[in-house]
Amino acid sequence: MNIFYYDVAVSLPLRQCFTYSSDIKIKKGTRVLVSFGKRKLVGVVVKNSKKPNSLKNTGALKKIISILDDYPLFDKSIFDSILWASDYYHHPIGEVFNNFIPTDLRKINNKKIEKVEEVDNYSVNEDNKQFELTKDQEKAVKKLSKFEGFLPSLLYGVTGSGKTEVYLRLAEKCIKSNKSVLILVPEINLTPQLLSRFENRFNGEIGIYHSKQTAAKRLKTWLKAKFGAIKIIVGTRSSALIPLSNIGLIIIDEEHDQSFRQSEGFKFSARDLSIKRAQMAEIPIILGSATPSLQTLRLVKESKFQRVDILSRVDGNKPPKLIVLDINNSPLNGGIALETIDVIQSTIERNEQVLVFINRRGFAPLYQCGGCGWVAGCKSCDTNLVFHQSKNRLICHRCESAYSVNVNCPACNAKDFHMHGVGTERVEEVLKKSFAGTPVIRVDHDSTKKIGAMEAIVNKIHSSDAAILVGTQMIAKGHDFPKVTLSIILNADNGLISPESNALEKISQLLIQVSGRAGRNNNLAKVIIQTRYPDDINLNKIKTGDYMNFASQCLSNNRKMNLPPYTPLCLLRCSSPTQKSNIDFLNKAVHTLTNRPGINVIGPLPSLVSKAKGSYRHQVYIHASKKTYLNKVLKFLTEEFEKWPESKKVRWSFDLDPIDLG
Ligand SMILES: [Zn+2]
């Protein structure tokens, strides 16, 4: 009897596979049941190993208990992308697999990979296709559909230029040649328009896949996609590696969006992973945005990506004017300047809509005792509690713990509390008082939590005439509000003066995206940016509305200053119940790297949120001259950490190409 040996990845935070034997031939990527210590676990066959690691152990080598499916989980291109991701991000292989396996298939249960019948009823619904393409759109479609094989393209389309129609036309081509399409979007409930346009354009089920669905629903969609019963998937970052039979195209909409980055657990970029997948599958990938990331622009500059532009809006209008309003000498009411109130007044008198953007939810971000200065803070995080009037609670935005509102100060017993700062609820209240009779509609995490809430809000906005929308960055993503002719940005200053190296990229994207929501049907639309830094050099460049010019200046600046995307950066993050464990571990890591050429280490430093959910957080910045070199260093560190007693007392992880530097 032949005996085969297999390296199996188990879903534990371990950076290695384990060898098991079986007398059956098993395909790579197949789920198997194995015993591990005293437990039984679901594992994935990663590779054949001809000889067991050590012959001495052969006798003790465990047998695979059973093979769980008739089919492997993934095809070769996805399987290889997972191996690449585990290696590139230096993350335990079993956990990387788990990120892309539906929950129901990770556990020991009776769920299996069962074949779903393929459908052949996918077709283009020609009746619902009444769009004439603009010249720019037509050129873009032509240029983007020429390619076969791996080629990443940036589709730079100004807001309102009709990128979605270009996606639809390219998807049509795929469906007609019996290929499938994957569309990644930042957040599902922020893209009802894109979704409904795909549903209208095609006969056949459009699969939706994201982490807020039930496990059963996700498994169903996953299986249908795998076996060709669904040929179009619209999903969030968790669908980056969803199997799709005969995949022909990947589209990443709003590629600059930070939601594509997973920053807890397995820290990865769904954008970068999708590019790798497209490369492995030898298919085109399109990254669409009105405000492309510096990373993508660098790759365009180096001719690794092609660039396709749509510079005119579908409605032929010019983009709205950005106006800087100096608020240094203006009294503010709920963060809003008097001049701003006047402009809102005249806008709603014309029966048009106003969008007020403030990047903070709740009523007031600081709840303080007037007697002694005590500030309400979370018990398990190093964050101030935000007062939420709608719930009459103090809430930690880090861990979502809710506290009842203090009547007496816990420090001095005084009953004199003050609220400082402004959040969406407070802006809403001020506007409701100033504009009685005009609907004030709040769009934030709290008002859109319930299923269907976002759709109801969007419907209300569309069916109202004069109205004021108050929202966080949620309102800046994806939606079109044709009746909005005035946008107001209340607190851009934090972004302008932030020390983070990618702050300017983020704030310029935000300002352009917010301004893009407005004025789709009106040439007189404008955006008011309230600021205490009216002469800020960057603000004045962003004000021109020429994002690409500003971004290209940022890019050459970052190149000179040796900042990402030119210098590879990794954060070594660690957390533990005591500060000492963190510092001991990180100091040892820093010491290990000192005097290495080509490596620059900063830290240990407390993270921006230095305590969260009861654990202290610290980090070390590791810069290297080249990515391949950084990779080597991280590999070396991983091996070292496995040997150290200090690393057993902390949870550590690498955050490669981080977007959140704090
Ligand atoms: Zn007090």
Ligand SMILES: [Zn+2]
């Ligand atoms: Zn907390």
